[in-house]
Amino acid sequence: MALLEVKDISVYYGVIQALKGISFEVEEGEIVALIGANGAGKTTTMQAIMGLIHPKTGSIYYNGERIDNIPTHKIVKMGMSEVPEGRHVFQELTVYENLMMGAYTVKNKEKIKEDVQEIFKLFPRLEERRNQIAGTLSGGEQQMLAISRALMSHPKLLLLDEPSMGLSPLLVNEVFDIVKHIHQEGTTILIVEQNAEKALQIADKAYVLETGNIILKGTGKELRDNDDVKKAYLGG
Amino acid sequence: MDFIITFLNGLSLGGVYALIALGYTMVYGIAKMLNFAHGDIIMVGGYVLFVFVGLTGEPILAIILAAFLCMLIGISMEKAAYKPLRGASPLAVLITAIGVSYFLQSLAQIIFGAAPKFVVIADLGTITLGSLVIPVYSIVTLVVSILIMIGLSLFIKFTKTGRAMIAVSEDKAAAQIMGINVNNIITVTFLIGSFLAAIASVFYLLKAPNISPTFGSKPGIKAFTAAVIGGIGSIPGAMLGGFLLGIVEVFSNSVPQIAPYTDAIEFLILIIILLVRPTGILGKKRREKV
Ligand SMILES: Nc1ncnc2c1ncn2[C@@H]1O[C@H](COP(=O)(O)OP(=O)(O)OP(=O)(O)O)[C@@H](O)[C@H]1O
Numbered sequence: 363m364a365l366l367e368v369k370d371i372s373v374y375y376g377v378i379q380a381l382k383g384i385s386f387e388v389e390e391g392e393i394v395a396l397i398g399a400n401g402a403g404k405t406t407t408m409q410a411i412m413g414l415i416h417p418k419t420g421s422i423y424y425n426g427e428r429i430d431n432i433p434t435h436k437i438v439k440m441g442m443s444e445v446p447e448g449r450h451v452f453q454e455l456t457v458y459e460n461l462m463m464g465a466y467t468v469k470n471k472e473k474i475k476e477d478v479q480e481i482f483k484l485f486p487r488l489e490e491r492r493n494q495i496a497g498t499l500s501g502g503e504q505q506m507l508a509i510s511r512a513l514m515s516h517p518k519l520l521l522l523d524e525p526s527m528g529l530s531p532l533l534v535n536e537v538f539d540i541v542k543h544i545h546q547e548g549t550t551i552l553i554v555e556q557n558a559e560k561a562l563q564i565a566d567k568a569y570v571l572e573t574g575n576i577i578l579k580g581t582g583k584e585l586r587d588n589d590d591v592k593k594a595y596l597g598g
Numbered sequence: 599m600d601f602i603i604t605f606l607n608g609l610s611l612g613g614v615y616a617l618i619a620l621g622y623t624m625v626y627g628i629a630k631m632l633n634f635a636h637g638d639i640i641m642v643g644g645y646v647l648f649v650f651v652g653l654t655g656e657p658i659l660a661i662i663l664a665a666f667l668c669m670l671i672g673i674s675m676e677k678a679a680y681k682p683l684r685g686a687s688p689l690a691v692l693i694t695a696i697g698v699s700y701f702l703q704s705l706a707q708i709i710f711g712a713a714p715k716f717v718v719i720a721d722l723g724t725i726t727l728g729s730l731v732i733p734v735y736s737i738v739t740l741v742v743s744i745l746i747m748i749g750l751s752l753f754i755k756f757t758k759t760g761r762a763m764i765a766v767s768e769d770k771a772a773a774q775i776m777g778i779n780v781n782n783i784i785t786v787t788f789l790i791g792s793f794l795a796a797i798a799s800v801f802y803l804l805k806a807p808n809i810s811p812t813f814g815s816k817p818g819i820k821a822f823t824a825a826v827i828g829g830i831g832s833i834p835g836a837m838l839g840g841f842l843l844g845i846v847e848v849f850s851n852s853v854p855q856i857a858p859y860t861d862a863i864e865f866l867i868l869i870i871i872l873l874v875r876p877t878g879i880l881g882k883k884r885r886e887k888v
């Protein structure tokens with residue numbers, strides 16, 4: 363049984379159909395990448411998994427339990443967490459308070475303290491800015507904070523929606539190193555990326571999404587070698 | 599000397615406006631709706647006080663019951679009328695809120711009749727400081743409302759639920775991703791708002807002991823104006839707007855030549871502030887960083 367099973371879901375925004383019956387699976391311990399052009403439906407897919415929108419047809423299973431009709435906060439408690447597209451850190455709260463929001467579902471105060479220390483080891487720049495208002499952080503720092511915040515709940519499955527968006531090449535590398543690190547620590551990862559090159563490098567398995575349909579799937583390597591993918595997403 | 603008394607009365611009325619305005623602004627910030635029935639919760643509080651002061655003669659007990667019943671009605675109204683409209687158009691929610699307001703007023707009229715009822719919670723009298731004769735209710739109102747506002751600010755800043763309220767008001771989807779149950783936070787918000795409205799009803803009745811079905815309309819509109827002046831959605835804004843409006847109102851009423859125009863002056867201030875700062879004094883424009 364896969365950790366996450368998406369079965370034939372379709373999502374509509376009014377009359378516009380954003381997902382036209384897509385299916386895919388994420389096995390425990392994998393890194394799975396979802397690539398596709400702007401508007402393909404990647405974010406919609408992530409939001410459907412998180413329960414922020416509900417598919418009209420189809421179903422989603424997490425750990426064998428059906429989740430496509432339960433509210434987001436319950437899905438989070440089941441061990442899922444997301445770094446949303448565009449970061450969405452809480453602008454008015456400090457770095458530290460943002461981390462506390464990430465630990466909202468964690469009861470053990472001692473554990474939270476230890477986790478914050480762990481995070482600060484991983485991101486020393488956040489420790490220096492501990493009491494800074496998140497809205498005044500640079501884009502890169504906000505992304506680090508968004509990732510840290512998502513880790514505070516100890517997700518079993520972490521969803522990353524374009525974590526490298528708007529970052530300088532050096533920072534992009536750093537983000538992918540961190541993703542690999544999180545994965546090595548035992549977290550299963552579903553990542554959406556415009557930077558298909560990088561995503562396919564780290565992915566065990568990948569799916570290509572085009573206007574609401576999955577048109578290709580394979581291992582990261584298979585897709586990197588695929589001529590269509592090369593042409594459309596890897597710049598020739 | 600008159601100036602000091604007028605100023606104190608202004609602050610005291612401002613404290614009451616601020617308490618009510620907080621209800622509007624918090625519900626707006628968190629549920630993104632204007633709860634036009636908020637003022638009527640004050641009226642509900644007034645009638646509960648009328649009934650229980652009359653029955654028991656125990657003002658403290660009556661106040662506790664008023665707070666409790668206002669909170670109950672506040673969350674019932676949210677669950678029955680507003681929750682089913684989550685995600686509906688803002689206009690539908692607004693019209694529903696106006697409907698809830700009429701519903702509560704009509705219900706009060708059916709139960710208690712249209713004629714005002716008389717209820718004395720307590721006669722606090724005055725104290726004399728040198729040449730100053732100070733109405734005690736003004737001091738009590740001011741002190742208690744400031745204490746409540748301090749308590750509320752601490753609650754929001756330092757408790758998990760309080761921070762969740764900030765998170766929901768800033769970014770609902772992101773708050774949900776943190777594992778926050780937004781419906782629970784909305785319920786807490788209505789509880790707090792209704793509690794504050796109940797306290798406001800006590801202060802109103804201490805000042806003028808009459809209660810009628812439309813008792814909450816005027817304070818509701820004034821406090822809503824205060825919330826908009828301060829910046830709807832902003833908690834410090836509601837406090838600032840409340841005090842500002844209270845002081846303007848009492849000073850304007852203290853001059854016989856301009857007293858008839860007090861309401862007009864207040865709404866003129868609203869219009870001017872909105873022209874200069876469309877988001878209100880402390881309201882913020884959304885910053886978005888991509
Ligand atoms: N709230 C919405 N209302 C209406 N249409 C929407 C909404 N959100 C997304 N869409 C539409 O659904 C389609 C898929 O959008 P989605 O955001 O999932 O794309 P994406 O693959 O994440 O794109 P990008 O790479 O630009 O982030 C697009 O055509 C988009 O216009």
Ligand SMILES: [Mg+2]
Pocket residue numbers: 404405406447
């Ligand atoms: Mg997207």
